[in-house]
Amino acid sequence: MTVLPAPRRARVADTGERWLARRRWARAAWLYAFMLVMSFFFLGPFLMGVLSSFKDDPNEYPPRLIIPQLSAQYIGAAYDLGVQGGGGGWQGGLYPGRTVTFDVQVRSPGGTPPTPPAAALFPYQPVSLVSIARFAQARDFARLSLTPTGTSGDVRSYRVTVEYPALTQQAGRVVTGQLGAPGDRLTATLEDGRTVPLTLDTPEAQAVQYTLSQYQPVEVVERGGTYFLRGPIFERTPLQIDVQRGQAVVEGTLPPSDEQNFGRSLAYRNVTPGILGYTFNNYRRAFNETANPATGRSLFFTWMLNTFFYAFLRVAAAIVFCSLAGYALARLHFPGKTLIFLAFVLFAQMVPAQVNLVSNYVLLNDLGLLNLWGLWFNGLVAAAGVFLMKQFFEGMPRELEESAAIDGAGPFTTFWRVMLPQAGPALVALAITQFQGAWNDFFWPLVILRENTSFTLTVGLSNFRELYGGQGDYGLILAGAVLSAIPVIIVFVIFQRYFVDTGADSAVKG
Template sequence: MTIVAPSPSSAPLKQQDNTAFLNRRRWARAGWLYLFMLVMSVLFLGPFLMGTLSSLKDNPNEYPPRILIPQLRPTFFMRAYQLGVQGAGDGWNGGLAPGNTVTFDVRVRNPKGAPQTPPTASLFVYQPTGLVNLARLAQAKDYSVLKVAETGVTGDLHSYRVTVTYAPLTAQTGERVRGELLPPQGNDLMATVNGKPVKVTLDTPQAQAHQYDLQPTQPVQLIRRGDQYFLEGPLMARLPLEIDVERGQVFVDSTLPPSDVQNFGRSLAFRNATPGILGYTFNNYRRAFQETRDAGTGRSLFLSWTLNTFAIAILKVLSAVVFCSLAGYALARLNFPGKNLLFALVLFVQMVPGQTTFISNYLVLKNLGLLNIWGLLVSGLVTAGGVFLMKQFFEGLPKELEEAASIDGASPFTTFWRVMLPQASPALIALSITTFQGAWNDFFWPLVVLKGDASRQVLTVGLQSFRDVYGGAGDYGLILSGAILSAIPVLIVFLIFQRYFVGTGADSAVKG
């Protein structure tokens, strides 16, 4: 029998095949792992992303919902910017100022047999809903002249241009300045320019006719000649435009997509035809601050709620870090009478639901006169969960660190402050994040404690008023924008500090 030995060149080939197979299997496992993580991230982040997209839309209730929305397309960015420049010389905020002319293009398909008349264009009144009683600001329809002209025909596709001209209320020329109306003094119309009150002269019948239509706090544009100020006209925050086509005609497109479509696609509303970039893409976010102004101070309530929540959350984080770390270290390392009983009490407090004690806590704060932001802070200085977390962490640190510190003559507090606390950074970061998140998202207790002045509320309670006021009107874009703004700080805090969730290096400090 003849035995044939394998050739020397076949062994390396087989080894290469095995290596390639192992590499392919490794990459396949990595690919399946990343696919699984991608699917899970979509499931967890999908609602947040869809809420963010819906908060940017003019119509968040559209169905089916779109991911590629016009508000995120560069083409419409530039058009919104150009319309803002035409309307008010401001491509970011938009609006309409006296003396400016805006052109808005519309294309309509007129099939054979359909009416060949141009679409009907009109300006309508748009008064935003507010948490407070907003004064009725001037409307563009009362000051502007509108014309529709055909600009081209390609087959059955007709192009039209809508021109809106805001005629000034005065024939005076001079330096243009912007101001804000004040309550009238007798028969004099007053405004403030750069913080200085001035008298406004009405030199035309048109200006005199509109005098009583204007409300205090209305932004206006004035003409200054020497020491005299003439009313050129109110500044419009928006240009609401409506386009109606005849039955049989088909709307194709326009400079900006319509905000609302009614009457089987024949009535198209543009809530703002001169939005600017901020007014087009981030309109709901801007409204969250502008439509919640305090009638007395003029300050944004949404901004006040955000600052109040930040202050409460940061103070609670500082108090938790100080008191919980001290209490946790004492329960973990020090020996004193009643230590075990005190720890059992901490565990008991942690097990009791907050709903069973809120009435007694409320009565205590009421008797002390602390139904305010200070009572909200005092009632949450120390949490049982934070004390338990720090105690368990300190118990996991090596005792040799304390022994070395005591040999060097360190006192118990010096040992805690200089040796043990720096090793507890992972636990402190975890405590800070959970405390900040709990304080930021707390709703029930602030709703009970904080009453009366709306400017002293926190963000979660304020968002409930958003739902009550705007939810009934179907204005969910504003509700979503407020919710997204309230979620951003928690996400930022977690993303910044999540890398500190690592094990302590205390074990490496002990050699044995």
């Protein structure tokens, strides 16, 4: 047998250690690469949905990862336009007595006549789940002009000016409100809830008396106790730019929301957007287009509150009933325990909920519980939650109960003061799963809930799909879906460590 010299043996050993280290790093790299690829497949659709929820046209192809709504340049421009419109840099809108300027640059290739583009305000009436009133349009009240501002090569710059004159020249305190019910005299409901008669002091104001619908947002001037109609308020100022054949719009204060006629007709859905009306337009629409104009309450906000309330009831019931049933099945001895576990826990999880659809619906209808309380009563005890708590209690040391019995504690005292405090990780896991299940529940809420004011988010979003999906307005649907996913993500991220954390084993000292 050949014996290597000591220096050579050291080099061989060192080479072997480096080879093993490279192998470990290679395995770790492959593992992380695999996790990154899988996270892309799992999170990719969600992240793409979040990104598309900001777009004016989420159906664009190919889809862009860098969009104008998240660009600092255009966000700043939207802020400035909202300030010019009078509604502020965040809310936006067009108010009486304001003038807004919007710049566009048109390229006219050599040989093409330098014909200026045509600019016009067009009507834009959003679809609403609640309101059927047709609100006033900016094009009926504002004046528009287009002037050239310069030339650079074959690119000519133009400025579109939107001027919205006030209906009254009276000076005084300016307040906002909405028009009251039609009657002999025009009235307005102010922000403080007072209803006041309006004085129409100019021919322009008198001309719009019968064209403004009820609940139209308006601005009025108060002077000496008399209120004068200053003009309606517009959340949107839609603008359309048309160029001649061969010309192209190369730049603008904001990019167009839509292009038609081979890029010669460009639509800007709002040139006074503010940040909320530009970057978060679809999210704002989710609340505004489900609002009842009579009360100002948003159905989407009501759906969120209903879902939180239903989820809270589900979590509270699961913590109480599932922990009690799980402990009884795991630790107590009574006749028929195995039969109860097989019939009411395992078998209940095997039977689809649709099998009991008719019988449960008839029962709840007879009890008058076709509402959130009936929805909660239908899933009062979760079989999966009982199974989870039973398995957890069976894995806890029996020395805890023996120590409690020596101290004279009964079964309920042992459960309440000894076992339940040690079941924190299982209770948190149970609460998370029940919250997620209640938040995403769709089948039973769709069957039981009748009134749109009692809908949960999942049922409300299905109405979004029916109303807006046929029009291809998927930005609003995606915005609602993202808003509905945020609470579940937050709850899971905060409490995820409790899924793997357990302190039961440390309760007994050896």
